[in-house]
Amino acid sequence: DIQLTQSPSFLSTSVGDRVTITCRASQGISSYLAWYQQEPEKAPKLLIYAASTLQSGVPSRFSGSGSGTEFTLTISSLQPEDFATYYCQQLHSYPLTFGGGTKVEIK
């Protein structure tokens, strides 16, 4: 199975900050990676797919990059509604797997 390691697992930051979350795959997954945002007690929401394609309706402050084994999710200027947990997911091969999550909290 392909393991995804996210870092950091926890991030304390402020409104307006630039945030970068990394997701590393245990083997190459081309660009078959998605990023999700999950607010407390809510369902996950797709932000980015195919590593760098912004889902319709998602603000342009979110961006994704990477291929192979290393990927990043960047939030250019953190907004109050962005405080949530973020997950990466690989769709290269079954079983599909998620990273452990990165919780972004207000400093």
Add this chain to the structure above:
Amino acid sequence: EVQLVESGGNLVQPGGSLRLSCATSGFTFSAHFMDWVRQAPRKGLEWVGRTKSKTYSYTTEYAASVKGRFTISRDDSKNSLYLQMNSLQTEDTAVYYCAKSVRWGDRSYMDVWGKGTTVTVSS
């Protein structure tokens, strides 16, 4: 508007069975892969399994943790997805989400999720 509504979650004893349903609307259900994802209390997301569309022979894929115990099925005539869970264990306690997947290139990404239904396995 695309909607996915899960139901069937309940308290069940270890070793018991439960069937979850996901009623959908607002899109052509038959054309899409559909997934189940779960989240144990205070834990991360875990993919449970997937059913592909008729074009792909309704092939199913499962996580190792549920293979042989859980069965995913779909009824395209009812725009509904199901998860039959047998031999339930305490570690199956979770919120179960169904998700619609959209094709991009040669992969399908989970673009819309339901609100989830809660399964508690406890004696």
